[in-house]
Amino acid sequence: MGTLRETVHEMKLAAPALAAVSADDRNRALSAMAKALADNRERIFAANAEDMKAAESSGLKEALIKRLKFDDSKLMACTEGLKQLSELPDPIGHVTLERELDDGLVLKRVTTPIGVIGVIFEARPDALVQISGLCMKSGNCAILKGGKEAENTNGVLFEILRTAVSEVAAIPDNVMIRVSSHSEIDEILKLDGDVDLIIPRGSNAFVKHIMDNTAIPVMGHADGICHIYVDASADTEMAKSIAVDAKIQYPAACNAAETVLVNESIASSFLPELVSALHDANVKVRGDKKAAGYAGLDEVFEDPGEYRREYGELTLAVAVVSGVKEACEHINRYGSHHTDSIITADDKAAQYFFSMVDSAGVYRNCSTRFSDGFRYGFGAEVGISTGKLHARGPVGLEGLTSYKYILEGSGQCVKEYAEGTRSFNFRDRL
């Protein structure tokens, strides 16, 4: 095996070979992965039972234990997900630009895998399967590090997947490895010549720690401070049900709403209704003095910086704004550029909101919880990016690709073009 550094370096050298594997062979590997998981059901469940036992005796939180559990329904979701991936169009080898620069000098831009991707994920064993599948479909080598609570399950899942992949002769060796200790992550963060991208999933502090400690590009989202803005012309019943859904349907998710902004002109009637609907759903409601002037809140704060909080639980902030302009300003100032929704019947207000809110997702008349790779039809996601470079929003197969420029000539040198004896004659062919 050699050291981790050597193993990753071999992976880097194998990456172009994986990039050259045909879509059929990559799809064959995905099918083999799905079949192997189903065939090894009992072995996976036994390993998961060990992790569950350890988690329960160490007093792990209920929500985490739920994520850790790998049962028949999760197994089914995993095999189904791999099958869906195998049926999606190939994300690599697409010609996205084809231009004749001059006679006999043709430029093409072709999508390629990124290369070697390190993904650090939380204690959900199904994440290991999803990420392995996304990387295989997109022709990327994967370094996988899962949460330590799922150590046994991940170990078994990884061995099953790796063995399945090795049955497809065209796939090079060494295209997926698993690491399990924190010291190994620290080592990987130093391999900026060999690792092309790190995708950390986890707490804000964890993502920031990764970013501060590596020269490798990092794709991740820090916060999920999402807003619902209820405009003057909103259907208030719709606004209430969307606000409740966006808060309670899965409060720990990054696309859950943290703040509802209400247009001043409807605040005196709507805000008390909203607070009452939230209370019925066991949501604690906070806000500044201005908001408290319209409805009874559970907590009133003075510092507007409180609007920058991500609750991740059944707590929500409310604020009253003068209109869509102030709503956009509030969102750009206190939000995290993730996903924000306007509830309105007014097309002009919606257009203004779409253009002025600087977020990965700008929605109208629906819940912020739709911001998710599966719900966007991407098959699955490796994460949600709040950065604006490379990939923004849910990151599926397309976000795992790069491209290269292929230029085919017939002996052309730059000299003649620089001296003006020949000139370019751009003709797009796509």
Next chain:
Amino acid sequence: MGTLRETVHEMKLAAPALAAVSADDRNRALSAMAKALADNRERIFAANAEDMKAAESSGLKEALIKRLKFDDSKLMACTEGLKQLSELPDPIGHVTLERELDDGLVLKRVTTPIGVIGVIFEARPDALVQISGLCMKSGNCAILKGGKEAENTNGVLFEILRTAVSEVAAIPDNVMIRVSSHSEIDEILKLDGDVDLIIPRGSNAFVKHIMDNTAIPVMGHADGICHIYVDASADTEMAKSIAVDAKIQYPAACNAAETVLVNESIASSFLPELVSALHDANVKVRGDKKAAGYAGLDEVFEDPGEYRREYGELTLAVAVVSGVKEACEHINRYGSHHTDSIITADDKAAQYFFSMVDSAGVYRNCSTRFSDGFRYGFGAEVGISTGKLHARGPVGLEGLTSYKYILEGSGQCVKEYAEGTRSFNFRDRL
């Protein structure tokens, strides 16, 4: 004005307003910029004369003085470039995905500007004009920092451009600023909440220094170690002229060749010819012992790590490889993933090279010097990216855009989909 931090923060808040400016108004600003430059010809030349005088008395290198000079031909190139930019299609507002997720729930992905971009460039005053133009066309706010040698010229150019832009009423204030000291760069590197992207142009050490000192994403290329591989079936006359062009046409450019690899089967006849052609062009030729066995070299080295050198001058390394496979391995190992060219009549060898060489540009039968935004028909470039994320290769308007997801619904909540009472029904409309 306030402090730099405040100015940049205001710029960040103005960024969505610039993003919302129509293409017509942005093109109007570009035309105003071109006209203002032509109208202020004498003022620009006077400022440049001061910079030239200071440069000459301080003993600046000939090559740098040539770059610093801003004369009629450079002015013409600048105004022509701005005019071309104004005629290019709008890079923002493109719908690149349109998908009905379910009845009445429609997802669109629309291209947007990135936001606030800081560009640090060398002592070419025309770079200030090009970058300002690219940022205006793509709706991005620009923080510009040019080389100190061009201080007077840049100051005058910037004032002219800013005044011209301010004549277009629709463009918000504060969308371009110029900074001139190193301490201001250090301050900007700390503004990771307000600056979306830094593009440094300059030496490897400088780019690395920027990357090590900011949490803002950095897009830049480090090295330019480009290769020519002369395959067994190459037209040797073509190979010689391309190798000479790629080395001597502009040796300081990052897309100039540093190493020529020669197939063993033709090395005994071709390598002496090549060395002779390079000598005729005043190029010093180095290589390892194996290469020296085929032709008289000016210098022989033992350490293969010498193949990782970027000369930037009339020096070139040669090596002998067993075939296209070893050529690709050499390039991936010692190159910088910039641009590499195979000279061959063999389609299979070319396909292998295109797929296995992990570089932004993979060429066949032409010079590596074509790797350039203007030559690709991008109008201009802000730089060349050897990273694989976001933009790879020459970065023009498209590389200065991001996107957002717009989702329009009619009251949809996630609850029903999560509970299975409704399901997605993805239908692509593009």
